[in-house]
Amino acid sequence: MTSTLDPIREATRLLDEAWAGAESGAALSRTQLLAVNEAIGRLKRAADAVHAEVAARIARESRHELGPASLAKQQGYRNAAQLIATTTGASTGEALRLVTVGEATAPRTNLIGEALPAKFPALQETLSAGRVGAAAAGMIVAFLDRMIPKVGRDAAAEAERLLVGLAPGLSADEVRRAITRTEAHLDPDGVAPREDALRAQAGLSMFERGGMLHVNATLDPARAASVKTAIEGFVSAGFAAKHESDDPGSDRRTVAQIQADALVHLAEHGLTCLKNQTLNGATVVVRVNAADLEAGTGSGRIDGIEQPVGIDTVRRMAGGGSVIRWTCGQEGEILNWGRNRRLFSRTQRLALTERDGGCAFCGLPPSMTKAHHIEWWARDLGTTDLANGVLLCETCHHLVHDNGWVIRIDGVGIRAKVWFLPPPGTGAPPRLGGRARTERIA
CATH class of the missing domain: 1.10.286 (GTP Cyclohydrolase I; Chain A, domain 1)
Incomplete structure (x- = not known):
């Protein structure tokens, strides 16, 4: 008479046989290493099958309608997944996967108590024989559950037989790829909608922590390629x-x-x-005192990056680009800049960046800003001077002008302070902007 534990016993026997004569893993020959690895894999797959069956039964004995009589609650756990995860050292996700696989491969009964085959009988047979593990089985179950409403049970059963034939001997990543290709074959009309859904999920975030810039990106297939x-x-x-x-x-x-x-x-x-x-003229700008650059002392700042960089890094970056020098007066004003023009020159923009550090209102990096006239060029006949310019991102530009904020520059040159005065009647205090809001400007 066969037993559910027979595959585990057989895998254990093979492991004992492969390990024969060795006191530890370090003493195994290459041939033994391969045999032991194979036996361990077989043992894990067999244990997964038994564990899935047990997990499904624990879930049934812990179902919500049992109330205080729930097996999990009697043991001091909220639900079956927490019981399984805590007692086996697995994650809650892994425990839920075991329950799902167990329920999908367990024998069933109808309303009058007649025996029915498992929901996915081909997978049940392959799992019980120890040819696939819980990870692969969980992916196959999730895929089949998703496809049945779309293509019907017959087509899903065909996909089930195909996948359980492919899965033995494949890694979990390879099983995932097989499922993706099977889904495209089984539901070709669903490929385009899935692409649209994936494209909507695409995004990229950047943040600085511990002196490093962290970049996290999620891209849809076409753009990821x-x-x-x-x-x-x-x-x-x-x-x-x-x-x-x-x-x-x-x-x-x-x-x-x-x-x-x-x-x-x-x-x-x-x-x-x-x-x-x-790229809207975006340029990496490193700021350093000319004397420090020549002497090899001090440090520099990169526009848009919080962490300072050493002088050797500044020199290395300067070697791959160009060095722009400007001369400041005693009050920090730029002495040499272009006049008689509507658009701010590159030198003026660099000076504004030195003063404002980026968007003077919200702090976005310089690459996401434009230089704007405080007194408008056309309406107010404003001049294209540093004292009449401010760096603002597009959002803050509209916010400031549309809501009646007044911008005032105290001081001259790159050491001046930018103040944003709120609309009358709001009761809000004046807001200091630019670098002076977060840095001590000498």
Whole structure:
């Protein structure tokens, strides 16, 4: 008579046989290592099958309608998933997956007590035989549950047989890819709507912490292809150069470090490409005292980045770009700038960035701002001077002008302070803007 535990017993026997003669894993031969690894994999898959069956039964004995008689609550847990996760050291997600797989592969009964096959019988057979583990089974169950309402039970059953035939011997990532391709074949009309949904989820966030810029991106397949291909190409070129080098050990960067270098390389190329008109004139600007740059002392600041950089880094960055010098008077005013023009010059914009640090109202980085006249050029006949200019992002530009804020500049030059005076009657206090809001300006 067969038992649910027979696959576990057989896997344990194979593990004992493979381990024979060795006191520890360090003493295993290469042949034994492979045999032990295979036996452990078989044991884990067999244990997953038994655990899924037990988890489903625990969930049934812990269902909500039992109230205080729930098995989980009697043991001091809110639900079956918490009981399983806590007692096995798994995550709640892993416990829920076990329950889901167990329920999808357990025998069923109808309303009059007649026995019915499992919801997914082909998967149940493969799982019980120890040919797939809980991770792969969980992905297959989720996929089939999603597809039944779309394509019907017959088509889903065909997909089930296909996937359980492919899954043994595949990693979880490979099973996921097989499911994705099966879904595209099974529901071709659903590909475009899924693309739209994925595109709507795309996004990128950036924040500074601990002196590092953290970049988190989620991209839909079509746009991800360009990013992934470019970064992988950079990595491949790096490995090829390392292989051809006389000293292959000289480059000790990890793949993650090379990928980071690839992102920097692509950004630098975009900023310096003369044909690129999509970045709104964005330029990396590093600010440093000329005497410090020549003497190799002090530090510099990069527009839009909080963390200061050392003088060696400033020199290295200057070597790849150009150095623009300006002369300040005793009050910090720029002595040499363009006049008789409506648009602020590049030198004036750099001076405004030195004073305002970015959007003078909300603090967005300089690359996301434009230089605006405080007294309008056309309406107020305002001049294109530093004292009549301010850096604002598009949102704050409309907010300030549309809501009646008044901008006042106290002082002259790059050490002046920018004040935003609220509309009359609001009771709000004047707001200090620019760098002076967060920095002590000498």
